[in-house]
Amino acid sequence: MSYHYPEVASTAIHILIEADSEKLLAIAISVAPQVGDSLGQAIARFLKQQPRDFTQANRLLNLIPQSSVVLAQAAVLLTQQALRGLPADPSDFQKSNERARLLNKLSNRLSDVGSRSAALSAIKEAVRIRRALAEQAPEEFEPDLAKSLNNLSNCLSAMGSRSAALSAIKEAVRIRRALAERAPEEFEPDLAKSLNNLSNQLSDVGDSAAALDAIEEAVRMYRPLAVRSSDTFEPDLAMSLNNLSNRLSDVGDSAAALAAIEEAVKIYQRLAERSPAAILILKHLYCSQSV
DSSP, rough: OOOHHHHHHHHHHHHHHOOOOOHHHHHHHHHHHHOOOHHHHHHHHHHHHSSSHHHHHHHHHHSSSSSSSTTTHHHHHHHHHHHHHHHOOTTTTTHHHHHHHHHHHHHHHHHHHTTTHHHHHHHHHHHHHHHHHHOOOOOHHHHHHHHHHHHHHHHHHHTTTTHHHHHHHHHHHHHHHHHHHHOHHHHHHHHHHHHHHHHHHHHHTHHHHHHHHHHHHHHHHHHHHHHHHHHHHHEEEEHHHHHHHHHOOOOOOHHHHHHHHHHHHHHHHHHHHHHHTHHHHHHHHHHHHOO
């Protein structure tokens, strides 16, 4: 019923969740991606009228996919409600890190709904908290600081602050490189991700040679990772090869750029055989890439 009659399902479920049943609200969130925007908007309206406490909000947030258009506004509201329900206690490292985690998540969710300025404010606060934590206990909190710096770079770039975005991602790479030297299996995937972002930021400021160096290093890291765990890392390898193709094109190496994008397309073709969702990415590569 929910798939074929989205408006009827949305109205019915909205009436039910107004009874303030956590179970029914969880069910509504679970089916919203199939039902569509009408139910997503109904859930957001309900959450505005009936805010959740910290525990409830966190539980419901875990039901929402990392990227969901239908539930984007609901995700923002739940993250804000979780933050409001979390007592601020700078002396409690774990509570402070949880606040930073939620701010990091809030920044991503605000970006999803186009609130770039608010997203930047949230991630700046997350970085401030995690930097203070990392100064006190670097081994425990430096990985989280690097994650927030990576996201800060993306937010700054989206706002057009290219120099600041480059500084943030360079710091993230420095931290993750040191972590990967101590524990490569645990941290090399994160380093490769940040190198990919570093390449993009270097390209944005016109440093084509350094951008090429960064993406070549990312590709070198992803190759053995994709061999060990193809389902996990082949998409990352393909995306890095796509970026490598762009960077090679930037420096005028059309033949190598073509070889890189052809390898990326072959990977996406394999992925598409296992997962139809990969076809959308494959179409994007075919339509947007010019070498």
